[in-house]
Amino acid sequence: MHSGPGVSFYTGPPSSKIASANDDRLLRAAGRSGAVPEEPMAVAQNEAQQAFTARMLERNITPLWTVGKQLVKREPEPRIPSVYWNYQRDVRPFILEAADLITAAEAHRRVLVLNNPALKHGATHTMTCAIQAIKGGEIAPAHRHSQAALRFIIEGEGAYTAVNGERIYMHPGDFIVTPAWTWHDHGKETDGVMIWLDGLDVPLVNHLGATFSDDYDGEGAFPQSRPPHDSFSRYGSGLLPLEPVTQRASPMFAYPYERTRTALENLRKANDWDACHGLKLKFANPATGDWVMPTIATFAQLLPKGFKTAQYRSTEATVVMTAEGRGKATVGDRTYTLGKNDIFVVPNWTWWQLEADDDLVLLSYSDRAVLEKLDLWREQRANEPRR
Numbered sequence: 595m596h597s598g599p600g601v602s603f604y605t606g607p608p609s610s611k612i613a614s615a616n617d618d619r620l621l622r623a624a625g626r627s628g629a630v631p632e633e634p635m636a637v638a639q640n641e642a643q644q645a646f647t648a649r650m651l652e653r654n655i656t657p658l659w660t661v662g663k664q665l666v667k668r669e670p671e672p673r674i675p676s677v678y679w680n681y682q683r684d685v686r687p688f689i690l691e692a693a694d695l696i697t698a699a700e701a702h703r704r705v706l707v708l709n710n711p712a713l714k715h716g717a718t719h720t721m722t723c724a725i726q727a728i729k730g731g732e733i734a735p736a737h738r739h740s741q742a743a744l745r746f747i748i749e750g751e752g753a754y755t756a757v758n759g760e761r762i763y764m765h766p767g768d769f770i771v772t773p774a775w776t777w778h779d780h781g782k783e784t785d786g787v788m789i790w791l792d793g794l795d796v797p798l799v800n801h802l803g804a805t806f807s808d809d810y811d812g813e814g815a816f817p818q819s820r821p822p823h824d825s826f827s828r829y830g831s832g833l834l835p836l837e838p839v840t841q842r843a844s845p846m847f848a849y850p851y852e853r854t855r856t857a858l859e860n861l862r863k864a865n866d867w868d869a870c871h872g873l874k875l876k877f878a879n880p881a882t883g884d885w886v887m888p889t890i891a892t893f894a895q896l897l898p899k900g901f902k903t904a905q906y907r908s909t910e911a912t913v914v915m916t917a918e919g920r921g922k923a924t925v926g927d928r929t930y931t932l933g934k935n936d937i938f939v940v941p942n943w944t945w946w947q948l949e950a951d952d953d954l955v956l957l958s959y960s961d962r963a964v965l966e967k968l969d970l971w972r973e974q975r976a977n978e979p980r981r
């Protein structure tokens with residue numbers, strides 16, 4: 595299972611034909627509408643059986659034998675195809691143009707949503723991925739919603755995210771948390787543009803019918819209630835306040851990149867590489883050790899130059915951003931060249947594999963936090979027998 599950098603591994607069962615057929619099926623069947631593909635009936639019906647089925651149709655009753663395995667497959671089918679955005683080519687020019695075209699106040703949030711071509715809205719069937727920019731002197735006004743949000747910071751300096759009135763000044767590579775139903779606004783007092791990735795569980799929460807949102811009535815920003823970075827001071831040093839933490843989401847809102855990078859770099863010394871992941875850590879709620887948010891799992895990962903992972907798949911759907919370095923990602927039958935801040939989607943139950951041309955650092959988020967709670971998370975490693 596563990597091996598040193600530069601070693602290549604058995605690449606697993608041929609999945610490209612399956613993945614390719616799945617991609618075509620998903621795009622064709624969804625027609626950008628997100629419709630569920632139709633499957634042939636499980637049991638052929640004679641005339642009397644067809645008439646019987648037809649009589650029940652208007653009463654919204656269906657014999658199970660006519661749908662059969664359409665409902666319960668032998669294993670998961672990817673819900674979406676993979677998709678990739680080159681940050682410099684596909685994203686950055688548009689977000690900079692948006693910064694000139696519309697103010698943050700006008701737009702409420704100056705956000706460009708990166709959509710999976712098989713979905714109306716969403717990078718995966720459970721998560722959104724978007725790019726937000728703010729300019730000097732702007733405030734993106736306070737609001738709150740039942741969706742949880744994360745930020746992976748891309749470029750710029752001097753902007754903050756405020757969570758319930760606590761400002762967190764952001765730096766490239768930082769992971770910032772906005773737990774569900776917390777008031778949050780963004781602002782920038784210095785010149786220049788700041789850009790970051792927003793990841794939210796919008797499709798999941800909408801699917802569950804649990805969406806609420808509120809705009810703050812006051813003047814733009816929520817009143818400052820605590821000193822900047824207060825939550826990091828209380829929860830980020832290995833010490834905790836004596837009072838119990840009652841909320842499920844992390845009470846700490848900032849995971850600075852410097853600390854993430856140092857942790858990964860120090861672990862490199864142990865040379866304890868996982869064949870499928872290199873070095874991969876989860877961002878954790880310091881009060882519980884659980885995921886930072888109840889619905890979104892977040893990760894930081896280091897692959898040393900020359901490392902090629904074994905193929906891997908799991909039931910989670912993941913959005914990945916390159917924080918540093920260069921490499922390649924093969925997802926199903928597609929291979930993406932990765933540069934700084936490029937973004938790609940790994941659908942559920944799809945083989946994927948990474949290769950590092952330089953030391954490669956990835957930040958990612960998925961629905962694993964939900965799947966684990968429901969006992970639905972499962973993985974398969976091509977370098978090990980199936981469990």
Ligand SMILES: [Fe+2]
Pocket residue numbers: 737738739743778
């Ligand atoms: Fe928001």
